[in-house]
Amino acid sequence: MKLLILGATGATGLQVVTQAVERGHTVTAFVRNTGPLETFGDRITVVRGNLLDPAELAGALTGQEAVLSAFGPRLPISKADADLLQRFAVALTRGMQKAGVRRVVIESTAFLFKDAIFPPAYLFGRLFFPVVLRDAGEMESIVAKSGLDWTLVRPPQLTNKPATGKYRTTIGHLPPFGFNIARADVADFMIKAGENHASIQKIVGLAN
16 A cells, blocks of 8 residues: 555654555655654655645645554643644645545544543543643544544553554453553554554554
8 A cells, every 4th residue: 555654753653664664565754854764765755844734745645545643742742732733633634635535544542531440541641641632632523523534543651562463452442451552563553454444433442
């Protein structure tokens, strides 16, 4: 498949790029800083641009079959980035609609699972990461109303452990005792979700 990867220079994004290339996909990374991707050489196409500009995104989206996004704010979040995910969602959905690309898989956060008890993800998010919780919730709302073929992926705490391939997934809920998951496993699920239609317009919780 022809995949456009956003947030490709972050820890999860680099896993998505690496695994997508290994699976034989044609990868384009749309980023502001191309440096971290230089090691991929000519195995991927790197396009420099502004993720918050719908027109620039539409240009990068032309000819793509799916979008995989691991884009997110850097922690601690500055005041200027308090609504970053919302602005990104507006730009992305408008860009996709303009380019005629429908399939998108977006990494969000398990903090939005209000019914999670073990762990109490929503309570933890409200207490310690209220800005992330609010911004991610608005982002998901914008995406859900877009009419696109979206999948929202809500992982708990991310680790840099190797891929296990044995992670758990649950539609609409965080798996019980889902305290963490390897970024490599999140990347694996995102790519698989982009390859098929099983989770279109679904919110997916996953954990090791």
